Amino acid sequence: xxxxxxxxxxxxxxxxxxxxxxxxxxxxxxxxxxxxxxxxxxxxxxxxxxxxxxxxxxxxxxxxxxxxxxxxxxxxxxxxxxxxxxxxxxxxxxxxxxxxxxxxxxxxxxxxxxxxxxxxxxxxxxxxxxxxxxxxxxxxxxxxxxxxxxxxxxxxxxxxxxxxxxxxxxxxxxxxxxxxxxxxxxxxxxxxxxxxxxxxxxxxxxxxxxxxxxxxxxxxxxxxxxxxxxxxxxxxxxxxxxxxxxxxxxxxxxxxxxxxxxxxx
Amino acid sequence: xxxxxxxxxxxxxxxxxxxxxxxxxxxxxxxxxxxxxxxxxxxxxxxxxxxxxxxxxxxxxxxxxxxxxxxxxxxxxxxxxxxxxxxxxxxxxxxxxxxxxxxxxxxxxxxxxxxxxxxxxxxxxxxxxxxxxxxxxxxxxxxxxxxxxxxxxxxxxxxxxxxxxxxxxxxxxxxxxxxxxxxxxxxxxxxxxxxxxxxxxxxxxxxxxxxxxxxxxxxxxxxxxxxxxxxxxxxxxxxxxxxxxxxxxxxxxxxxxxxxxxxxxxxxxxxxxxxxxx
Numbered sequence: 099x100x101x102x103x104x105x106x107x108x109x110x111x112x113x114x115x116x117x118x119x120x121x122x123x124x125x126x127x128x129x130x131x132x133x134x135x136x137x138x139x140x141x142x143x144x145x146x147x148x149x150x151x152x153x154x155x156x157x158x159x160x161x162x163x164x165x166x167x168x169x170x171x172x173x174x175x176x177x178x179x180x181x182x183x184x185x186x187x188x189x190x191x192x193x194x195x196x197x198x199x200x201x202x203x204x205x206x207x208x209x210x211x212x213x214x215x216x217x218x219x220x221x222x223x224x225x226x227x228x229x230x231x232x233x234x235x236x237x238x239x240x241x242x243x244x245x246x247x248x249x250x251x252x253x254x255x256x257x258x259x260x261x262x263x264x265x266x267x268x269x270x271x272x273x274x275x276x277x278x279x280x281x282x283x284x285x286x287x288x289x290x291x292x293x294x295x296x297x298x299x300x301x302x303x304x305x306x307x308x309x310x311x312x313x314x315x316x317x318x319x320x321x322x323x324x325x326x327x328x329x330x331x332x333x334x335x336x337x338x339x340x341x342x343x344x345x346x347x348x349x350x351x352x353x354x355x356x357x358x359x360x361x362x363x
Numbered sequence: 364x365x366x367x368x369x370x371x372x373x374x375x376x377x378x379x380x381x382x383x384x385x386x387x388x389x390x391x392x393x394x395x396x397x398x399x400x401x402x403x404x405x406x407x408x409x410x411x412x413x414x415x416x417x418x419x420x421x422x423x424x425x426x427x428x429x430x431x432x433x434x435x436x437x438x439x440x441x442x443x444x445x446x447x448x449x450x451x452x453x454x455x456x457x458x459x460x461x462x463x464x465x466x467x468x469x470x471x472x473x474x475x476x477x478x479x480x481x482x483x484x485x486x487x488x489x490x491x492x493x494x495x496x497x498x499x500x501x502x503x504x505x506x507x508x509x510x511x512x513x514x515x516x517x518x519x520x521x522x523x524x525x526x527x528x529x530x531x532x533x534x535x536x537x538x539x540x541x542x543x544x545x546x547x548x549x550x551x552x553x554x555x556x557x558x559x560x561x562x563x564x565x566x567x568x569x570x571x572x573x574x575x576x577x578x579x580x581x582x583x584x585x586x587x588x589x590x591x592x593x594x595x596x597x598x599x600x601x602x603x604x605x606x607x608x609x610x611x612x613x614x615x616x617x618x619x620x621x622x623x624x625x626x627x628x629x630x631x632x633x634x635x636x637x638x639x640x641x
Contacts, residue, residue: 251461253457253459253460253461254460254461254462254463254464256431256455256457256461257455257457257461257462257519258463259431259449260429260431260449260450260453260454260455261474261475261478261522261526262449262451262475262478262479262526263477263478264478267477267478271463271466271474271477272463275463275465275466276465279465351506352464352465352466352467352506352507352508353464353508354508
């Protein structure tokens, strides 16, 4: 399918959804009232108008900035921690064996239950949200790096050793790039989780951020406000994801199937 | 014992495997003896090919000479010195792709000089030279996945040879390539080898390839507990052309003699059900 056709169809689906929503909530039916009560379901035009107003007034940018800061910090710390521990555990088999049940247990724990604890420890500012995002990102990166280091091709490794590389050189030329590959493959997931950590943390207790905005609207039954917050969140996620894809493309040029030139002869 | 070390080194073969047996522990318990009673010497400028049926432990022998595997009994002497740990004097060309996929062709070659402490600029210059020797000057900045199988082997060959190892260990290096590419690679290898005649241990299951390349062909028996059952000199003149030498009547005579021994082992291996999983 051509790109333009595909894009037109994608936009078409969105417009159709908005149209149905509009027909159900904003067009008076036989009884003089729309089929669905706008109080519970809002209307697309109201949501767009509200979003535009918040953006124009500049209030939304402040909240977006807070959420973005929390996301970036949670991702950065989570990735650094995950890489460091992933490496350590993969290279020291004994550590991995001893800590295995605890890591599994910690990872199995639903992170939402930690949010109040973090609020208690780190206060209602950004750091309790960063901590929540960290616990989500850390495990994804940790498991991927651990796997990546352990599953380095034995042939590539044997070859590197026959070339005379010492442990430090193996780390730099073989283990590190292999681990990074796996980390990049989970980049979308881990950035997504950093954002989830931030928004859920804000939702459960804060005074700023997109999660706070949504929670605030919900508490006064402002459905338009809730949908407006969700719309902004969705756009925000798509923008971040596009950004991640661009980074990924730059860093993985050496991998097959990334659109680079292929073999000829 | 009384001779000075240097003299002894000059007289000693590049690789001598003596009374080598290699036994693996199996996962479900028990053991598997891959090879036994291996006595094999490879001279300092000798090209030795090792042939045998699939699964007979040919690669195991190379790994013992490389120091990647420690023999259960016996040992490997490298220029008269008992090997412990990796064989620093050997280069290894693997059957599978062994290049670092995250490095370009030139970086893959240049990284081989890093353990020797060669400065980066010099390493790159020498790598460029080696890439043109293997005919890949125009492909220096390609990543391995952008190269064909034959091109990747050329890069691996340059990566091995740039370190100037005294012993070349090759494990069916051209096995995955198509027939034409194998011939081209064989001729390239002979050209490069003729320049300084290193010791070579070349494992293959292709008898014709073995005769065309080598000074000596060693035949191994079917596994398990494979041993050496034949050792044939190949007195064909050099320089050789891989494709043309196969038409030489002397080639046919040698082939016939070796095949007489090899055929028995191949049939044994096939009867054991090893023939199917090449």
